[in-house]
Amino acid sequence: MKAGEFWKTYLALAVLAGLVAYLYFVEAKQEDKPEKPKEKVFTLDKAKVKELTLLPSGGETIRLVKEGSNWTMAAPKALPADGPAADSLVSTLESLEVDEVATASAPHLADFGLENPKLTVGILLQGATEPLKLLLGEKLADGSGIYAKLPTQPRVFTIPSYVEGSLNKKPFDLRDRDLLHVKRDAVKTLDISGPGDSYALARDDKGEWAFTKPLTTRAGRWSVDSLLGTIENLRMESVAAEEAADLKPFGLAKAARTVTVGLSDGTTKTLEIGSASEEEKTSKDKDKDKDKDKDKKSKKDSSKEKPTKYYARDASRRLVAVIPAALEDDLAKGMKELRAKRLLEVATYEVEGVEAQLGAQKRVYTKAAQKDPKGPETPKWKRTAPEAKDLESTKVEDALFKLGGLEVQEFIDAPKDPPVYGLDAPAFRLTLRFGATKPEVSVELGKKDGAVYARRTGDLSLLKLDPAKAEELIKAFQEL
Numbered sequence: 001m002k003a004g005e006f007w008k009t010y011l012a013l014a015v016l017a018g019l020v021a022y023l024y025f026v027e028a029k030q031e032d033k034p035e036k037p038k039e040k041v042f043t044l045d046k047a048k049v050k051e052l053t054l055l056p057s058g059g060e061t062i063r064l065v066k067e068g069s070n071w072t073m074a075a076p077k078a079l080p081a082d083g084p085a086a087d088s089l090v091s092t093l094e095s096l097e098v099d100e101v102a103t104a105s106a107p108h109l110a111d112f113g114l115e116n117p118k119l120t121v122g123i124l125l126q127g128a129t130e131p132l133k134l135l136l137g138e139k140l141a142d143g144s145g146i147y148a149k150l151p152t153q154p155r156v157f158t159i160p161s162y163v164e165g166s167l168n169k170k171p172f173d174l175r176d177r178d179l180l181h182v183k184r185d186a187v188k189t190l191d192i193s194g195p196g197d198s199y200a201l202a203r204d205d206k207g208e209w210a211f212t213k214p215l216t217t218r219a220g221r222w223s224v225d226s227l228l229g230t231i232e233n234l235r236m237e238s239v240a241a242e243e244a245a246d247l248k249p250f251g252l253a254k255a256a257r258t259v260t261v262g263l264s265d266g267t268t269k270t271l272e273i274g275s276a277s278e279e280e281k282t283s284k285d286k287d288k289d290k291d292k293d294k295d296k297k298s299k300k301d302s303s304k305e306k307p308t309k310y311y312a313r314d315a316s317r318r319l320v321a322v323i324p325a326a327l328e329d330d331l332a333k334g335m336k337e338l339r340a341k342r343l344l345e346v347a348t349y350e351v352e353g354v355e356a357q358l359g360a361q362k363r364v365y366t367k368a369a370q371k372d373p374k375g376p377e378t379p380k381w382k383r384t385a386p387e388a389k390d391l392e393s394t395k396v397e398d399a400l401f402k403l404g405g406l407e408v409q410e411f412i413d414a415p416k417d418p419p420v421y422g423l424d425a426p427a428f429r430l431t432l433r434f435g436a437t438k439p440e441v442s443v444e445l446g447k448k449d450g451a452v453y454a455r456r457t458g459d460l461s462l463l464k465l466d467p468a469k470a471e472e473l474i475k476a477f478q479e480l
């Protein structure tokens with residue numbers, strides 16, 4: 001290699017080594033530096049917020065006032081407020097950060113939509129005489145942010161565009177929309193009347209539900225809980241009348257359906273459901289106009305569509321609300337929707353003991369916790385009568401699973417004498433014990449002319465079962 005070529009190669013390697021060193025010692029170190037935290041728009045403690053004001057351009061001023069832990073709406077009308085919605089607003093403002101500073105000084109606020117702000121947000125803190133304010137203007141050209149400004153500072157900055165949806169609220173969005181204020185755990189009784197079935201249910205001290213009219217029969221734990229959840233979460237979609245002088249236009253002069261809820265404190269609340277709302281009717285009329293050119297069959301099918309909204313009210317008030325159809329749709333299914341559709345609703349982990357009567361022989365099974373020094377306690381089943389025997393716990397659980405999975409084919413609500421169903425001499429009797437969590441339950445199975453019938457304790461209705469699945473259940477316990 002010639003001397004000139006050697007030095008050229010050496011110089012190139014030296015430059016490359018220097019570049020690598022620079023990237024490692026300078027750029028890599030810069031990447032390791034933590035990102036500077038963004039600046040908060042406000043420095044505030046949300047626990048000290050006592051008032052919120054929202055003033056949209058050309059809209060109504062909304063003023064929320066906090067007393068203790070409760071929010072009320074002072075403007076545009078004095079109404080109870082939606083506490084969680086108000087708290088969410090405060091949290092948004094407490095955590096709100098500056099994205100970028102658009103300009104340190106803005107002589108022409110109109111350029112940013114801030115001369116006449118689209119929304120002015122006010123926050124009054126405890127002990128303060130003047131509120132903190134935030135002005136919101138136009139969106140950035142790419143829609144990624146909103147121009148904003150504090151009246152006390154000359155600069156204009158940007159905040160994320162999604163914040164607009166959190167702050168730009170209408171009065172209805174922030175009023176209390178809960179119609180009944182019912183918590184499902186506090187409900188002790190339900191009385192439902194209307195088209196089709198009228199019935200009542202009650203919950204015992206162990207939390208089990210049963211119908212009390214038109215007859216005493218078990219109710220499904222999960223189906224009743226689902227209905228209670230719908231009642232608990234019922235919210236107004238809009239207000240048809242704040243103080244209705246005449247309830248007739250809403251189908252509430254004589255409500256189509258009523259739901260009376262008895263609470264653990266001894267009080268009751270009644271929801272009345274009326275006719276389909278005008279919003280619903282108007283929507284259907286518009287749909288019919290759009291379908292003018294369609295064939296007659298399509299129009300006929302469209303007219304059969306179920307309403308999606310109804311008028312309703314708390315019977316103690318004159319306010320008429322529009323509610324979604326979910327509750328009415330559930331209630332329209334009738335009493336059958338809430339019945340215990342399985343022979344027994346069993347959670348295997350709750351069962352502490354089992355007594356099975358198979359003809360003349362009685363077998364008793366008990367569960368005890370088996371200590372494992374290497375892990376948590378595991379359930380261990382034993383047969384204690386007629387002779388002691390250790391059992392495979394999975395087999396016991398499989399038998400209980402078959403019991404819980406056995407569905408009722410038919411309810412016989414006006415049964416004849418027991419011999420008609422083979423229940424004068426039951427082929428199988430099962431009793432489950434749950435310790436202190438709930439009372440024991442029993443079921444008897446009778447066979448007659450190839451059919452299998454069942455009778456549950458405290459239940460006036462008889463049940464017709466699938467014969468093959470009933471035999472599988474009996475066999476499962478015979479093998480224990």
